[in-house]
Amino acid sequence: MGEVDVVVGIILKRNKFLVEHRSPDEDIDPDIICLPGGHVKPNESKEEALKREMYEELGIDVEGLKFICQNFYVASNGERQNAYCYLVTRYKGDPVGRSAEAIFWEDNIENLSLEVDRKTIRKLRVL
Numbered sequence: 001m002g003e004v005d006v007v008v009g010i011i012l013k014r015n016k017f018l019v020e021h022r023s024p025d026e027d028i029d030p031d032i033i034c035l036p037g038g039h040v041k042p043n044e045s046k047e048e049a050l051k052r053e054m055y056e057e058l059g060i061d062v063e064g065l066k067f068i069c070q071n072f073y074v075a076s077n078g079e080r081q082n083a084y085c086y087l088v089t090r091y092k093g094d095p096v097g098r099s100a101e102a103i104f105w106e107d108n109i110e111n112l113s114l115e116v117d118r119k120t121i122r123k124l125r126v127l
Contacts, residue, residue, distance in 0.1 A: 007050040008037035008085040008117075010068065010124060011058075011095065016107045017121060020057070020100035029076045032113035035120065036100070037083070046084045054088065057099050064090030069123050073116045085120045 011018040017035070024031040038053040040046060051062045065086045073081045097103035109118045 003080040003082055005040040005046065005049075006037055006073075006081045006083050007040060007046055007053060008035045008083050008120065009050055009054050009062070009065075009088050010035060010085060010120065011054075011060075011088045011091070013105055016105035018058075018095055018103060019106045019112065020097065021102040021104075023101045027077060028079060029114075033106070033111055034114055035085075035112070035117045036103070040084075047086075050084075050086050050088075054091070057097075058093075058095040058103065059098055060088075060091040060093040060095050062088050062091045064088070068127070069120060071116045071120060073114070083116065083120075087124060 019033050020036050022029055022032050022034060036057050040049040050065060054060050054062045065088050068085045068087050071083045073083050075081055095103060109121045112118050
């Protein structure tokens with residue numbers, strides 16, 4: 001299986017970050033707590049993908065973003081992902097869970113299911 005590009009959005013509110021609880025029915029990484037994001041489509045820039053995914057998943061219009069880091073991750077189905085992580089610096093609307101089982105604000109990185117997400121938040125806190 002080849003590698004795919006995915007984008008991850010980090011949305012902060014004071015010292016908390018927005019996470020989603022993925023449905024147990026998901027094909028990839030079911031029933032985990034993770035940062036929101038998704039796949040980059042062919043001929044789509046990473047920034048366009050992030051804006052689209054944040055709108056599809058959370059109903060927000062991203063107006064500002066800042067690249068934080070790139071991570072490599074192997075999903076539960078064996079998919080090899082290059083994850084491009086962005087801090088969402090400005091957005092319009094209030095986040096609502098459109099595709100995940102639930103979304104909520106979290107402040108403890110240990111509650112994230114994926115080490116790759118914990119690494120991303122730790123990196124962000126150092127910047």
